[in-house]
Amino acid sequence: MKNNSNTSNMRENAKKHLIQPWPYASSIGSEYREFVSNGNGIYIEDTKGNKLIDGPAGMWCSNIGHRNEEIAKVMYNQAMDLSYNSPWYTSNEPSAKLSKLISDYAPGDLEHVFFTTGGSTAVESALRFIHYYNNVKGRPEKKLILCREDGYHGSTYLSASLNGKSRTSDWMNYENKNIIKLSSPKSFRIIENKSIQEFEDDLIDEFEDKISEYGPENIAAFIGEPIQASGGVIVPPKNYFKRMSKICKQNGILFIADEVVTGFGRLGHIFSSEKVFEVIPDIICFAKGVTSGYFPLGGIVISKKLIDELRSSNHSDAMFGHGLTYSSHPIGCAVALKNIELMENGILDNVLELSPIFQSKLKTLLDLPIIGDVRGEGLMACIECIADYDDTNPLSLDIKVGEIIDKHCQKLGLLLRPAINMCILSPPLILNKNDIEKIVNILREGITLAMDELKSKGIWSN
Numbered sequence: 001m002k003n004n005s006n007t008s009n010m011r012e013n014a015k016k017h018l019i020q021p022w023p024y025a026s027s028i029g030s031e032y033r034e035f036v037s038n039g040n041g042i043y044i045e046d047t048k049g050n051k052l053i054d055g056p057a058g059m060w061c062s063n064i065g066h067r068n069e070e071i072a073k074v075m076y077n078q079a080m081d082l083s084y085n086s087p088w089y090t091s092n093e094p095s096a097k098l099s100k101l102i103s104d105y106a107p108g109d110l111e112h113v114f115f116t117t118g119g120s121t122a123v124e125s126a127l128r129f130i131h132y133y134n135n136v137k138g139r140p141e142k143k144l145i146l147c148r149e150d151g152y153h154g155s156t157y158l159s160a161s162l163n164g165k166s167r168t169s170d171w172m173n174y175e176n177k178n179i180i181k182l183s184s185p186k187s188f189r190i191i192e193n194k195s196i197q198e199f200e201d202d203l204i205d206e207f208e209d210k211i212s213e214y215g216p217e218n219i220a221a222f223i224g225e226p227i228q229a230s231g232g233v234i235v236p237p238k239n240y241f242k243r244m245s246k247i248c249k250q251n252g253i254l255f256i257a258d259e260v261v262t263g264f265g266r267l268g269h270i271f272s273s274e275k276v277f278e279v280i281p282d283i284i285c286f287a288k289g290v291t292s293g294y295f296p297l298g299g300i301v302i303s304k305k306l307i308d309e310l311r312s313s314n315h316s317d318a319m320f321g322h323g324l325t326y327s328s329h330p331i332g333c334a335v336a337l338k339n340i341e342l343m344e345n346g347i348l349d350n351v352l353e354l355s356p357i358f359q360s361k362l363k364t365l366l367d368l369p370i371i372g373d374v375r376g377e378g379l380m381a382c383i384e385c386i387a388d389y390d391d392t393n394p395l396s397l398d399i400k401v402g403e404i405i406d407k408h409c410q411k412l413g414l415l416l417r418p419a420i421n422m423c424i425l426s427p428p429l430i431l432n433k434n435d436i437e438k439i440v441n442i443l444r445e446g447i448t449l450a451m452d453e454l455k456s457k458g459i460w461s462n
């Protein structure tokens with residue numbers, strides 16, 4: 001064992017040995033990020049004793065809130081019963097039960113579930129499955145995947161290759177050959193000279209043009225988040241998804257809904273594709289909220305039609321050469337079963353009841369001159385500050401005003417997820433009306449302090 005003298009100093013340990021996600025070369029492996037020491041309900045606490053509302057619910061995942069004793073007991077009991085079994089040649093009860101439950105909730109004929117370790121591996125599995133499916137069907141040329149700017153689908157090689165521009169890095173490699181990017185369905189500012197209907201029509205025209213350009217025989221699938229989460233909670237025009245799905249069906253292109261964020265309660269339903277967007281995808285990807293962040297688990301639900309086609313193909317020996325050590329993990333699946341039970345017993349109803357209040361209270365912030373847009377659906381929302389476009393309120397994106405607002409809100413007791421000129425909110429689904437009031441009050445004060453700071457530094461005026 002190497003020199004161990006410094007182990008008592010957590011900060012030094014992290015700075016010296018821990019590589020944080022998404023680091024920069026200048027600080028890789030030497031960066032300290034504030035420790036969170038504990039969580040309870042909608043709150044987290046840092047090591048200095050500051051108690052904060054967990055505004056982003058971790059990373060869109062702590063849906064039922066922190067320190068849920070029932071979940072903790074399930075984890076303990078499952079670990080004592082069976083901590084792990086190899087999914088290569090054995091099976092376990094929680095994963096069998098969970099696959100049935102998920103298929104009961106999934107729309108249409110989606111009834112076959114493959115479990116992964118999170119969202120990236122869910123998306124990666126969906127893409128690899130579709131490529132395999134087309135190979136077995138004797139059309140290996142049908143490989144292209146259409147995705148969109150502002151989308152986020154993960155950090156594995158293929159899933160990261162689908163991410164929109166702001167997420168790609170010049171320093172990373174991506175699979176470019178089989179990926180085509182469509183425009184973002186973000187209407188804010190883009191529609192200045194168009195109606196929302198014209199904007200929707202343009203998006204649909206673009207999709208149809210791409211299909212004509214590349215040929216439907218070469219396009220395997222379209223993948224989209226029903227609401228683009230990390231891109232800034234982008235809610236598409238009303239009939240956009242329905243129309244995209246119809247075009248997919250007409251052209252033999254599979255529709256993959258990435259419900260890693262919109263699934264498991266965020267919009268008040270276990271899956272939102274059909275309930276909110278009136279679409280029945282061919283595959284749904286899920287993760288995060290499925291275990292409310294208590295255990296890493298994700299997965300895909302695949303339609304019966306696709307599985308039947310494989311079973312009846314002429315290639316009974318064609319193996320789907322894909323599986324993870326932790327596919328169908330018994331603890332993750334047991335946690336998900338309890339998590340869904342808790343959601344059914346009041347949490348989904350709470351989301352449906354509070355969503356309109358949450359959205360309308362947040363919209364009251366629009367009177368602050370730095371705010372350009374407040375948008376969202378369910379319990380996910382984004383506050384976008386004015387940047388670049390408006391000559392009367394110029395504010396460069398380089399200012400990263402989201403971070404300045406977050407800094408002030410944290411001092412007032414609310415953690416946000418800043419993203420350039422935006423602040424994203426997706427609180428635990430167990431919050432109440434008073435919590436919403438508190439969040440909006442802190443936001444108003446934090447944004448006002450941020451405006452004062454920008455003005456005093458001569459960066460912005462209104």
Ligand SMILES: Cc1ncc(COP(=O)(O)O)c(C=O)c1O
Nearest residue numbers: 118119120152153154225260261
């Ligand atoms: C829509 C979406 N898909 C996939 C992912 C990747 O999930 P994970 O980080 O669990 O791999 C994310 C993560 O934020 C996401 O928001």
